Amino acid sequence: MQFVPCAIALGSNLGDSQTILKSALETLDRTPGIKVVQRSHLYLTKALTLPDSPPQPDYLNQCALLKTTLTPHKLLQALLEVELGFGRVRQQRWSARTLDLDLLLFDDVILNTSDLQIPHPRMCDRAFVLVPLAEIAPDWVEPVTGATIAQLAQLVDRSGVRQASS
Numbered sequence: 382m383q384f385v386p387c388a389i390a391l392g393s394n395l396g397d398s399q400t401i402l403k404s405a406l407e408t409l410d411r412t413p414g415i416k417v418v419q420r421s422h423l424y425l426t427k428a429l430t431l432p433d434s435p436p437q438p439d440y441l442n443q444c445a446l447l448k449t450t451l452t453p454h455k456l457l458q459a460l461l462e463v464e465l466g467f468g469r470v471r472q473q474r475w476s477a478r479t480l481d482l483d484l485l486l487f488d489d490v491i492l493n494t495s496d497l498q499i500p501h502p503r504m505c506d507r508a509f510v511l512v513p514l515a516e517i518a519p520d521w522v523e524p525v526t527g528a529t530i531a532q533l534a535q536l537v538d539r540s541g542v543r544q545a546s547s
């Protein structure tokens with residue numbers, strides 16, 4: 382089976398986030414059918430929360446390019462297993478977490494199933510995704526909008542996103 386390029390976002394705002402993100406990528410790289418090809422710098426970002434929810438610690442965010450022989454659903458399953466392995470507890474939506482792994486792009490696939498949407502439906506609004514992703518995949522065309530990641534990254538407010546010393 383052929384390797385297909387894909388992009389993921391990593392986020393953490395509980396625990397030793399820097400170690401968690403590094404270890405999560407190492408775990409993914411050891412997973413059969415997944416290879417980590419490139420990783421962005423780490424970014425400290427203001428937490429996006431639901432209205433009226435208590436304040437949360439800043440996130441550490443990163444994006445990575447993978448190549449995989451897995452199907453999109455099998456890859457999602459692998460990402461969810463790695464999240465669980467790093468102590469992710471599912472509470473209310475957008476609550477603080479040790480590790481969040483989102484599947485952003487899978488080649489030029491557009492997929493809308495009940496448990497998996499590709500491209501990730503909220504990626505184009507999120508500076509904490511687009512800024513790190515533009516660093517490693519500026520020319521990748523987001524297939525729903527037809528815009529490149531570099532173009533999309535120009536459209537978002539990046540005031541809450543700053544590169545972390547790594």
Ligand SMILES: Nc1ncnc2c1ncn2[C@@H]1O[C@H](COP(=O)(O)OP(=O)(O)OP(=O)(O)O)[C@@H](O)[C@H]1O
Pocket residue numbers: 457461474475476481482483484485496497498499500501502503
């Ligand atoms: N592209 C995708 N990447 C990751 N999960 C997805 C995707 N599309 C759909 N999902 C579904 O979303 C579910 C909930 O994901 P999760 O709890 O990580 O959401 P969240 O990180 O709190 O919020 P958001 O999706 O806005 O980032 C997953 O179990 C998965 O089935």
Ligand SMILES: Nc1nc2c(c(=O)[nH]1)N=C(CO)CN2
Pocket residue numbers: 391392393426427428429430440442475481509
């Ligand atoms: N800054 C930041 N805020 C968030 C993030 C994230 O990764 N970074 N993830 C969320 C749910 O996926 C909700 N809010």
